[in-house]
Amino acid sequence: MPFNFPIFLTWLRVALIPVFVVLFYLPDSWLPLAGRNSLGALIFALAAVTDWLDGFLARKWEQTSAFGAFLDPVADKLIVAAALILLVELDRTQAWLAMVIIGREITISALREWMAQVGERRSVAVAYIGKLKTAAQMVAILLLLYWQPIVPGIDTPMLGNFLMVIAAILTLWSMAYYLQMAGQQLRAEKKSL
Incomplete structure (x- = not known):
């Protein structure tokens, strides 16, 4: 190591x-x-x-x-x-939002491991949509952890949960993207056999 x-x-x-x-x-x-x-x-x-x-x-x-x-x-x-x-x-946030995000992380980690085993890890490399998801998720979590108003007139918990919903949407979108990329790669490999 x-x-x-x-x-x-x-x-x-x-x-x-x-x-x-x-x-x-x-x-x-x-x-x-x-x-x-x-x-x-x-x-x-x-x-x-x-x-x-x-x-x-x-x-x-x-x-x-x-x-x-x-x-x-x-x-x-x-x-x-x-x-x-x-x-x-x-x-401070809804359980379903946490389940969507954590479930996606487990699914994509397993997908990447499987694709690495078949020699196609590059087909599920980090994409721009994944980076957007991560940015929204990190800012949302920070706001929800901090919880107090940062700027007068801005409701930190409401903004944090709005971004958490955006992160959950981007989470599902990015998961669909990665699954599609893996599926295309596997179909192409199957045709070449």
Whole structure:
């Protein structure tokens, strides 16, 4: 197992998950809810930045590895799933939204694994629609974690849930896209046999 700074950042993201979750279970006497919200949003934002940074540095420093390629998406999905489950438990978003997003992540991860086994992982590489979905999802989660008004007159919970619905729509759209790409690749392979 290789170890370098980009992989350290990915492991840091994994290590932040229990800290992030436990934070919301602290008693008010230790840290008031507004403080937990702010700190939780900060930890999630740090995790999102390390997600971008580890990939950028691995490519720039030519430190990519099969282990890093495996661990990075696992770390991403774990912290997003933890945040979504926490937001549902805190009654800040709807369970069906979390189920759509988490279900899609499991489905696409399995699809990518299967396509890699048949030598066609490139056909389900990250597409622009997937990046849009991730952006909407990350901003929505940040707003719902923070919960307090950021700008007077803007309802942070309402905006966060609006973006969560947009993220769920983009989630289903991107899943359909990836399934279609995989299906086309498999049909083309079947015809060549």
